Amino acid sequence: xxxxxxxxxxxxxxxxxxxxxxxxxxxxxxxxxxxxxxxxxxxxxxxxxxxxxxxxxxxxxxxxxxxxxxxxxxxxxxxxxxxxxxxxxxxxxxxxxxxxxxxxxxxxxxxxxxxxxxxxxxxxxxxxxxxxxxxxxxxxxxxxxxxxxxxxxxxxxxx
Numbered sequence: 456x457x458x459x460x461x462x463x464x465x466x467x468x469x470x471x472x473x474x475x476x477x478x479x480x481x482x483x484x485x486x487x488x489x490x491x492x493x494x495x496x497x498x499x500x501x502x503x504x505x506x507x508x509x510x511x512x513x514x515x516x517x518x519x520x521x522x523x524x525x526x527x528x529x530x531x532x533x534x535x536x537x538x539x540x541x542x543x544x545x546x547x548x549x550x551x552x553x554x555x556x557x558x559x560x561x562x563x564x565x566x567x568x569x570x571x572x573x574x575x576x577x578x579x580x581x582x583x584x585x586x587x588x589x590x591x592x593x594x595x596x597x598x599x600x601x602x603x604x605x606x607x608x609x610x611x612x613x614x
Contacts, residue, residue: 488592491565494556500575500588502553507581508573510555511595512563518599521559525549525579549579568595 461469462476465486470476485491490512506523513519526548529538538546552575563569570592576585 485565488568488570488590488594489565490559490563490567490569493569493571493590494560494565496590497552497571497573497588498556500552500586501577502551502556504552504575504577505579505581506550506552506555506573506575508571510559510569510571510573512559513568513595513598514563516602518595518602519562521555523550523555523573525576525581527580547579568592568598570595 459471461471462473463469464476464480465483468479470479485495493510505525507525509520509522511518511520528546528548532538532541532546570590572587572589574581574585574587577583
């Protein structure tokens, strides 16, 4: 009995050689629903935009959730210090699109599956026009659900 393994590229093209399949996929560019695609889409909004929301990336079989928060800390600090004596950077927790990209880019691969829901604004206080953006990926959720089911099954078996 002989078996033939067929490798499918992301666009459905078939290959008998896995290396040729990988090489071909690299020529396809960034795929929607991936970290690489998200990075470039967000970069196009402007790297100086401030963020609030979440981004989740599936890397090496695990989902990692990152919360992006831009917020004034005055209400939390006022019982301990005179906030007017603090410099601006001590009064805010803030993340920009550029800062998020710098933080995440070395941790994840371009083809890692990714979802996000973010609001963005030119001002830290979000007191001007702001936007919202998202990326969804059904495979991200399906694989996470399967991981949970596998974990519960192993746990039930005492593994």
